[in-house]
Structure formats: C-alpha cells, structure tokens
Amino acid sequence: MSMKKKKMLVPLNLQYFAEGQTLFELKQNLATIGQQLQKVEGELAQKAVDPNATMDEIQALQQSKADLKMRFEVIKEQHDALEAEQKAKFQQNKGIQAIEDPKQKVIKAKAELIRAAINKRPVSADVFQALGDNGTTGGDKFLPKTVSTEILSEPFVKNPLRDLSTYTQITNLEVPKIDFTLDDDDFIADTETAKELKATGSNVQFGRYKFKVFAGVSETVLNGTEANLVAKVEQALQSGVAAKEKKVAFATTPKTGEEHMSFYASGIKEVTGEDLYKAIKAAIADLHEDYRENAKIVMTYQDYSSIIETLANGNATLYTAQPEQILGKPVVFCDAAVYPIIGDFSYSHFNYDLNALYETDKDVKTGVQAFVVTAWFDHQIKLKSAFRIAKVTTTP
Structure with a gap:
C-alpha cells in the first residue's frame, strides 16, 4: 500500500x-x-x-x-x-522617569546632576524628582536634599565619632543640654554640671560654619559609565566630610571661632597621672556616675599599644584581652585623638544645615574637573562636664 x-x-x-x-x-x-x-x-x-x-x-x-x-x-x-x-x-x-529600576533611576539622576554642574548647564526637573526634590529651589542652585543627606550622613572614610556622637540635619537647631528636668535644680547631683548650666545656660544653639569638599573628576570618569561617575564623586565627597568632622573635633589649634568644636580647646577638664594608664583610670573615676555609666574612651592605637606593652611586662595574655577588660570602658581607636578623651559621647552633637551648594572648577593644567560641595555644620559639646581628657603628668 x-x-x-x-x-x-x-x-x-x-x-x-x-x-x-x-x-x-x-x-x-x-x-x-x-x-x-x-x-x-x-x-x-x-x-x-x-x-x-x-x-x-x-x-x-x-x-x-x-x-x-x-x-x-x-x-x-x-x-x-x-x-x-x-x-x-x-x-x-x-528620560529618567522611564527607568523602572529605582536604584538605576537614582544613579542616572545623580550622574546627570554631576555632568550638568560640570558642564554648566541647567539640571532638569526629572533629575530633582528622581532624587526626591521637587526642583523648586530656584535656579537649580541647591543640591537635592537626598544627595546632600547621603553625602553628609554616609561617609566612606570612617569617622569613629559617627558611632558615638549625635548627628542631625536641621536648620537653626537649638536643643537642651540635658534631656530632662525636674521642678527644681537640686536633682543635678553633679556640681560641675550645675555650675556649667548656670554659667552657660540650659540650651545649645548651633551655628553655621562653612566648609568645602572637592571631588576631582577626570575626563575619562566624566565620560564613563554613570555608576562609576557617581561612585567616584560620592566617595570623594563623603570622605571629605568625614575628614572635616575629625579635623575640627580633635583640633589642638582650631581656627578662630571654631574653638568650641574641639575637645581639646573647648575647656574640658584634664586629669593627669604618672602614666597614661593611670591617667585614664583617674579620668574615668573623676566622671560623675551619670556620665561614667555610658562613658567610652577615644584614643590612638599607638597609645593603647604602649599601655599594653608596659602592663604586660612579658605576659602575652594581656595582648589578647579586649581593651575594655584592660581599661574598664569600651575603647574606640582614632589616630586624631592625640590625648585620650573619656566621656559620654552622646553629649557630642554634630548638626548640618539642610542646604548645600554645589559648583565646579577646572584645573586647566591637568584637565581635571572639581565637583565642589559647600556645606554648613557645627559641632557642639553640649556638656563639657560629661568628658575628661587624660594626660601624663609633666615632670619639671
């Protein structure tokens, strides 16, 4: 078939x-x-x-x-x-609003913001909208709030005070020096605190101290991918902010008018001892119990190593012990702390003004563009009596 x-x-x-x-x-x-x-x-x-x-x-x-x-x-x-x-x-x-991925939308908007600033052209409303700003700041002069907040609050270079001090971003901030009061002043058991409040008042007013951070942007980075451009600029700006905070807080010779920002120039009580270990122990004991309970020690790693070397005297077990076991309080290492600072660091308060300006400049010799952010901040040590500085007794 x-x-x-x-x-x-x-x-x-x-x-x-x-x-x-x-x-x-x-x-x-x-x-x-x-x-x-x-x-x-x-x-x-x-x-x-x-x-x-x-x-x-x-x-x-x-x-x-x-x-x-x-x-x-x-x-x-x-x-x-x-x-x-x-x-x-x-x-x-x-444009930007058509991008579905929220992260990619923000990266593209930030890249557009940086390129627009460097090329001196206006920033579109889509950029401000994508970054959480309505673009009504007038003339596109101000850095969008979300960008300035990230730059000021998420530094790449670590500032150890970020985990200790109080940080806010409020214009014309005024706060009480202590968190609560009673119907009479006798509840303040620490006489130093009572005297300080009587002498300086019970509130702290934050000022506006200007500083600039420069992020160098080469032509290859500027014309490269948006992710690399944004990462490069943000890392540089955030690092600059953290470095500025450390510089003013640990300055031994601060700028005129910025003395109050420095732990070493604001009038904090110094406690001495015949060696650094005894000085730190004495400083902890000298704090009132209200501050001693939450006290931490900020010091250089080199100073801590010297203390361990002296105490150990050939005993290797001390080298493996936690710093808190040795000194009695949690230790935070910072190379800028030329003298150990002991205290309740919640009384150290950084405040940034909400507005930040951006501008650009170019080095004609290298061809590198500078993306510049101008910001205003203040560091207030709300209660000096909450801190002590440990120093070795000087021998004549």
Missing part, C-alpha cells in the same frame, strides 16, 4: 524569514508558528503510540517539528532584539 508523503518544510534562509518586519508582525508570526508547533507535537505524540503508524510518518512529523522549532527560535531572537531596541529608544526619549 502506497502512501503520499507529507510535504516537508525546508528551513531555507531563516534570517530572511523575520527580516524587515515590525514588532507587531513578529509577535503575530510567533503566535502562528507556536500554534503550528503545538499541533505537530500533538500529532507526533499520537503517531508514536499508534501501532499502525509507519516510521516514515513519524520521521516526517519529527522533521516538521524540528523545522518549526528552528523557525520559532529565529523569529523569537528577532522579536527580542527589536523589542529591546525599541524599549531602549523609548527610555532614551522619555
């Missing part, structure tokens, strides 16, 4: 099959080929279990299935490429 063979589909010039078609046509073709493929797969499954089906019939269906599957994959590849291309064009035309 002779049977007519089904006409087999031959996959000739598959690229031409999908070339020059619109995305809508490609979607229609995908649906059509998909339906045909599904139908052939069903027929093949039926023939495979039919004892009367010949091998020629099964092979013809297998070939038809392979042909349709190959056509489907080619059309799908063309479809996906065209869809991605059109989506990219759409996002390019629509």
Whole structure:
C-alpha cells in the first residue's frame, strides 16, 4: 500500500524569514508558528503510540517539528532584539522617569546632576524628582536634599565619632543640654554640671560654619559609565566630610571661632597621672556616675599599644584581652585623638544645615574637573562636664 508523503518544510534562509518586519508582525508570526508547533507535537505524540503508524510518518512529523522549532527560535531572537531596541529608544526619549529600576533611576539622576554642574548647564526637573526634590529651589542652585543627606550622613572614610556622637540635619537647631528636668535644680547631683548650666545656660544653639569638599573628576570618569561617575564623586565627597568632622573635633589649634568644636580647646577638664594608664583610670573615676555609666574612651592605637606593652611586662595574655577588660570602658581607636578623651559621647552633637551648594572648577593644567560641595555644620559639646581628657603628668 502506497502512501503520499507529507510535504516537508525546508528551513531555507531563516534570517530572511523575520527580516524587515515590525514588532507587531513578529509577535503575530510567533503566535502562528507556536500554534503550528503545538499541533505537530500533538500529532507526533499520537503517531508514536499508534501501532499502525509507519516510521516514515513519524520521521516526517519529527522533521516538521524540528523545522518549526528552528523557525520559532529565529523569529523569537528577532522579536527580542527589536523589542529591546525599541524599549531602549523609548527610555532614551522619555528620560529618567522611564527607568523602572529605582536604584538605576537614582544613579542616572545623580550622574546627570554631576555632568550638568560640570558642564554648566541647567539640571532638569526629572533629575530633582528622581532624587526626591521637587526642583523648586530656584535656579537649580541647591543640591537635592537626598544627595546632600547621603553625602553628609554616609561617609566612606570612617569617622569613629559617627558611632558615638549625635548627628542631625536641621536648620537653626537649638536643643537642651540635658534631656530632662525636674521642678527644681537640686536633682543635678553633679556640681560641675550645675555650675556649667548656670554659667552657660540650659540650651545649645548651633551655628553655621562653612566648609568645602572637592571631588576631582577626570575626563575619562566624566565620560564613563554613570555608576562609576557617581561612585567616584560620592566617595570623594563623603570622605571629605568625614575628614572635616575629625579635623575640627580633635583640633589642638582650631581656627578662630571654631574653638568650641574641639575637645581639646573647648575647656574640658584634664586629669593627669604618672602614666597614661593611670591617667585614664583617674579620668574615668573623676566622671560623675551619670556620665561614667555610658562613658567610652577615644584614643590612638599607638597609645593603647604602649599601655599594653608596659602592663604586660612579658605576659602575652594581656595582648589578647579586649581593651575594655584592660581599661574598664569600651575603647574606640582614632589616630586624631592625640590625648585620650573619656566621656559620654552622646553629649557630642554634630548638626548640618539642610542646604548645600554645589559648583565646579577646572584645573586647566591637568584637565581635571572639581565637583565642589559647600556645606554648613557645627559641632557642639553640649556638656563639657560629661568628658575628661587624660594626660601624663609633666615632670619639671
């Protein structure tokens, strides 16, 4: 018995099959080929279990299935490429707001902000909106609030005071020196605190002290990827902010008018001992119990190592002990602390003004652009009586 063979589909010039078609046509073709493929797969499954089906019939269906599957994959590849291309064009035309990923949207907006500032062109409203600012600051002069907050609150270079001191970002901030009061002043058991409040008042007013941070941006970085540009600039600015905080807080010879910001120039009581270990112990004991309970020690690692070397005297066990076990209070290491500072660091308070300005400058010799942020801040030691400075007794 002779049977007519089904006409087999031959996959000739598959690229031409999908070339020059619109995305809508490609979607229609995908649906059509998909339906045909599904139908052939069903027929093949039926023939495979039919004892009367010949091998020629099964092979013809297998070939038809392979042909349709190959056509489907080619059309799908063309479809996906065209869809991605059109989506990219759409996002390019629509700008930042068309980006769906929130993180990518912020990165693109920050990069646009930096490039606009350096190239001295206006920042679009989409940039401010993506960064959480309504763009009503006038003339696009102010750094968007979210960017300035991140720069001021998330430094790359670590400032150990970040984990100890109080940080706020409030314009014209005024706070009480102590967190609570009673109906009479006799509840303050520490006489030094009572005298300090009487002499300086019960509130602290924060001022506005200007500083600038410069982030150098080379032409290759400026024209590179948005992620690298944003990371480079933010890292530099955040590092500068942290360095400035440490500089004013631990300055031994602060600038005129900034003496109150320094632990060493603001009038904190000094406690001495014949060596640094005894001086620190004496300073802890000299604190009133209200402050001693939450006290921490900020000192250089070199000073701590010298104490351990003296105390150990050949005993290796001290080298593996925790600093708190040795000195009696948690220790935070900071190379800027030329003399150990002991106290309740919640009474150390940094406040930034909400507004920050950005501008640019160019070094014509190197071609490096400087992205500059101008910010205002103040560091107030709300209660000097909450701190002590440990020093070694000077011998005549």
